[in-house]
Amino acid sequence: MASLRLQALVAVLVAAVLGLTLSLPWLKTPVLLALSNGLAVLGVIVLIRAGQVSFGHAMFACLAGYTVAALGRGWHLDALLLIALGTAGAALAGAVIGVFMVRYRGIFFGMLNLAFSMVLFSVLGKFGGVTGGTDGLRFDRPGFGFVVMEREGFETALLVLALALAVLAGWAVQRYFASVNGQALAAIKTNETRLEYLGISAKRVFWGGYVLSATLCGLGGSLFALTQGLVTPDMGYWVRSGEVVFIAILGGAGHALGAFIGAFVFEFVKLYAAALLTGAWQMALGLVLIVMVFVAPTGIFGLMERRLRGQGVRA
Amino acid sequence: MSSSSAPQGLLSTRGLSLKFGGVVAADAIDFDLMPGERLAVVGQNGAGKTTFINICTGYLQADGGQVFFDGAEVTGQSPRAITRRGVGRSFQLPQVFTEHTVRECLLLAASSVHRRGGGFWRPLAQAVDADEVDATLELLQLHTRAHDLAGALPEGQRKLLDVAMALVLKPKLMIMDEPTSGVSTDEKHGLMAVLMKALDERQVTSIFVEHDIDIVRRYATRLAAWIAGRIAADGAPDEVLRDPVVIKNVIGE
Numbered sequence: 106m107a108s109l110r111l112q113a114l115v116a117v118l119v120a121a122v123l124g125l126t127l128s129l130p131w132l133k134t135p136v137l138l139a140l141s142n143g144l145a146v147l148g149v150i151v152l153i154r155a156g157q158v159s160f161g162h163a164m165f166a167c168l169a170g171y172t173v174a175a176l177g178r179g180w181h182l183d184a185l186l187l188i189a190l191g192t193a194g195a196a197l198a199g200a201v202i203g204v205f206m207v208r209y210r211g212i213f214f215g216m217l218n219l220a221f222s223m224v225l226f227s228v229l230g231k232f233g234g235v236t237g238g239t240d241g242l243r244f245d246r247p248g249f250g251f252v253v254m255e256r257e258g259f260e261t262a263l264l265v266l267a268l269a270l271a272v273l274a275g276w277a278v279q280r281y282f283a284s285v286n287g288q289a290l291a292a293i294k295t296n297e298t299r300l301e302y303l304g305i306s307a308k309r310v311f312w313g314g315y316v317l318s319a320t321l322c323g324l325g326g327s328l329f330a331l332t333q334g335l336v337t338p339d340m341g342y343w344v345r346s347g348e349v350v351f352i353a354i355l356g357g358a359g360h361a362l363g364a365f366i367g368a369f370v371f372e373f374v375k376l377y378a379a380a381l382l383t384g385a386w387q388m389a390l391g392l393v394l395i396v397m398v399f400v401a402p403t404g405i406f407g408l409m410e411r412r413l414r415g416q417g418v419r420a
Numbered sequence: 421m422s423s424s425s426a427p428q429g430l431l432s433t434r435g436l437s438l439k440f441g442g443v444v445a446a447d448a449i450d451f452d453l454m455p456g457e458r459l460a461v462v463g464q465n466g467a468g469k470t471t472f473i474n475i476c477t478g479y480l481q482a483d484g485g486q487v488f489f490d491g492a493e494v495t496g497q498s499p500r501a502i503t504r505r506g507v508g509r510s511f512q513l514p515q516v517f518t519e520h521t522v523r524e525c526l527l528l529a530a531s532s533v534h535r536r537g538g539g540f541w542r543p544l545a546q547a548v549d550a551d552e553v554d555a556t557l558e559l560l561q562l563h564t565r566a567h568d569l570a571g572a573l574p575e576g577q578r579k580l581l582d583v584a585m586a587l588v589l590k591p592k593l594m595i596m597d598e599p600t601s602g603v604s605t606d607e608k609h610g611l612m613a614v615l616m617k618a619l620d621e622r623q624v625t626s627i628f629v630e631h632d633i634d635i636v637r638r639y640a641t642r643l644a645a646w647i648a649g650r651i652a653a654d655g656a657p658d659e660v661l662r663d664p665v666v667i668k669n670v671i672g673e
Contacts, residue, residue, distance in 0.1 A: 283543045285531045292517045292528060295571075299515040302477070303585065304503040304532040313540065 110413050115275075115362065119268060126264060133260045135372050137332040140267040141166075143368035144325030146352045147278055148318035153358040154282065155314055156294030157210060160346050161218030164225045165319040166326025167341030169195040171229065171236065173330040177244035184249045184263070188327045195323020196316060203315035207308040219343055229338040241337030260332075267328050274321060275361035281317065290314045322349075351390075355397055357404020366405050426488045430455045430593055430625055431507075436475060436485035438649075445471040446482065447649040453593070453627065458616070460636040460657065461629045462670050463646030469629045470512070472646070473595050477509050478502045490592060508586030508624070512598040514578040518571030522562055522581055525570050526553045529585040553588060559618045560584045576603045576611055583615055587622060594619055596628040600635060608632060612639055633661065633671060645670050 126132045145166050152159055169191035176182050176190055202221055209217055229236045236242065248254075249262045281287045289310040292300050297307045330336045339345065348371075356367020371390070378389035401408045427434070429452030436449040445468045453459055463469050474480040476487050478499040486495045494502050503509075517525050530548040531539075539547070557563040560580045565573060570581055579599055586594060599615055600608040616639050619626050630636050636643060636657055643657040645666045652670075653663045660666055 280543075281540055284541055285528070285539045285544050285547045287540075288520070288524065288528050288544045289531075292520065295517045295519050296515050298499075299517065299585065301499045302503055302509055302515065303529045303589065304500050305528075306500060 111362070114409075114413065115272065118365075119272060122268060123265075127261070130257070133264055134332065135376055136369075137260070137264055137267055138329065139368045139372040140264075140271050140365070141325040141328035141332060142349070142352065142372065143271055143365035144274055144328065145322040145349050146325075146356065146364035146368055147274055147361055148321030148325070149349050149353045150358045150361065150364050151278060151281075151290075151314050151318040151321065153353060154287070154294070155290045155311055157214050157311075158350055159218040159318075160215045160343060160350065161220070161222030162318065162322050162349055163343070163345035164218075164222035164341045165195040165199060165322035166329060166345075167222075167225060167229070167336070167338070168198050169323035169326035170330035170336040170340050171242065173327050174242040174244045174336040177247050177330075178242060181245070182247060183251055184247045184259075184331055185266075187247060187331065188266075188324070191327030191330065192320060192323040195326065196320040199316045199319020199323075200312075203312045203319070206315055207311045219346065222341055222343060222346055226338050226341045226343075229341065236338075239338060241335055241339075243335045246334060247331075263328070263331055270324065270328070271365055274324065275365065278317075278321070278361045286310055286313055351394060353404075355394060355404060357401075357406030357408075357410075359403055359410065360406050363404050363406030366409075370405065426491050426493060427452055429453050429488070430490060431476060431627075432488040433472075433476065434486045434488075436472070436482050436487065438471060438475060438480065438482045444468075444649040446475060446485075448485065449649075449651060451644075451651060453625065455592075455625050456623075457625055458619075458639060458641045459627045460640035460643045461627060461646060462631065462633075462636060462643065462666075464670060467646040467670075468649040469646050470597055471649075473509070473597055473627075473629070476502075477507055477595065503589065503591075506590075506592035508583075508589055508591030508594045510579070510582040510586055510594070510596045510599060512601055512629075514575075514582035516570040516573075516578060516581050516585065518569065520570055521567050522570055522573070523553065523557065523566040525581060525585055526556060526588050529588045533589050556584050556588045559621065560587070561614055576607050579603065579611060580614065583618070587618060587624070590622070591624060594624045594626045596626065598629050598631070600630065600632060608635060609638075637661070 122136060126136050145162065149159060149162055172194040173187045173191040177187055206214060206217060230239050246256065246259055249259055254262065289300060289305055293307050293311055300307045326340065352367040352371045353364065355371060357363030374390060374393055375386055378386035382389060397404065431453040433449050433451045436446050438446040449472065461469050471480065475482045478497050478501065481496060486493055488494065489502065489505055489507060494505065517528065520528065527544050527548055530553050531544060557566055560583065562577060562580055562584060565577060573581060583596060583599065600611055603611055612635055640657050642655065643660040644654040645652050645660055647669050653660045653666050
């Protein structure tokens with residue numbers, strides 16, 4: 106693998122995002138949303154490695170978001186601590202829910218995740234006293250690294266942090282994919298029977314992947330909540346879960362970088378489509394996905410990968 | 421029957437029974453395999469050969485009876501637990517990781533026995549004993565295909581890979597379900613020669629299901645003939661092949 110080219114590409118992309126965002130401040134919010142979305146997509150990509158698609162993973166982003174909002178309101182904790190606690194909350198939920206999920210595959214796995222996420226969605230909407238109901242929870246901008254900042258400084262700091270976390274998480278996930286557990290996870294997709302006959306527990310391997318995916322969704326959700334200063338049950342609505350899967354396919358599920366490329370394309374297509382085709386932006390996104398499925402079933406990253414490897418387009 | 425006195429065989433069964441609806445797939449089978457034997461299993465389709473293997477390796481639960489391996493009762497244990505005790509298995513339809521390369525398949529297999537820690541972080545290739553993997557690739561003549569996808573292999577090599585993945589676990593017993601099925605007649609003997617040489621070199625006791633009587637004669641030290649969920653004849657291959665019941669019901673004519 107031409108990992109040097111890949112590293113160079115990542116460096117160029119990071120520099121471009123930083124440079125553009127710092128010179129055009131209006132970009133901060135969409136870029137932050139793209140990065141937090143990208144982290145959640147990364148979580149879904151982990152499961153796609155095992156050939157499994159979840160239609161409920163927004164629940165982990167949502168759980169993390171509510172953790173951040175509740176602790177931010179109640180205890181006025183620091184943003185860094187809020188991110189850590191929100192992510193840990195999602196990881197814990199993933200560890201518990203994962204125990205049930207690892208028994209299911211295919212459509213049952215996808216639907217069971219959806220069911221869990223809809224339970225969470227209704228609970229958040231119904232118990233208004235605690236969760237703020239459908240209006241959600243608003244919280245004041247916390248300190249960042251024990252420094253109290255104005256909105257602009259806070260957003261810049263959050264952006265740099267999100268970018269660093271995205272690079273770190275992407276690298277760690279690629280590392281995991283190459284590890285013993287990551288390779289066994291990929292083998293769940295092709296042959297669980299053989300895994301068992303090698304003395305490897307497919308369920309335990311899958312559980313590890315599930316917890317990792319929930320953690321990444323939680324990290325994304327925590328950043329999302331801090332970007333908005335508001336969380337609503339919509340964060341965990343099934344349409345959001347579907348969006349995350351959509352972005353994974355758009356960007357390419359074969360590599361961590363695909364998650365972020367997809368998330369950026371999604372965010373900006375949505376932004377411009379909403380401005381140009383008010384009320385019909387979903388149509389633009391739908392068309393983009395249809396074209397992608399026909400032209401590049403391995404996503405945008407799949408298209409780039411051939412060039413990264415220094416090969417021409419193979420027939 | 422008490423499990424306190426385990427039978428002496430490497431693999432033994434006592435009173436193993438299983439019915440599928442009205443069909444008797446295993447009919448109170450008592451069986452002992454001694455270390456060092458090379459047992460061929462013959463029988464018509466539906467005689468219960470694969471069922472017997474599936475029960476012994478934990479894939480199916482018997483209605484009754486016991487399975488012992490290497491001095492311990494393993495009745496009802498999972499395939500994973502039985503594999504960890506030292507039973508390797510290959511399948512009639514090879515069970516390989518089609519989207520991994522041949523070498524990755526073996527690395528992953530090897531990782532289950534000699535992982536050097538760091539299961540989530542260290543690259544697979546560094547987490548296992550690569551020498552062992554490469555030696556096994558060479559032994560089963562798969563080294564030239566090491567970097568091809570397992571799913572792209574022709575059937576004969578896929579069969580070899582299926583055995584290689586079990587062999588790299590260093591099993592005490594290898595059970596092979598029709599290792600030469602789906603392979604042309606010309607290739608069968610070459611395939612068996614490679615497999616048997618590998619098993620000899622690693623000193624692994626083996627069971628193989630086989631329909632080709634020439635191959636049975638040539639490679640087996642013992643032969644068991646299955647008829648309707650029972651072992652109808654069991655002994656030296658030449659004797660079993662002269663048995664009129666076996667000639668009538670198994671070999672045909």
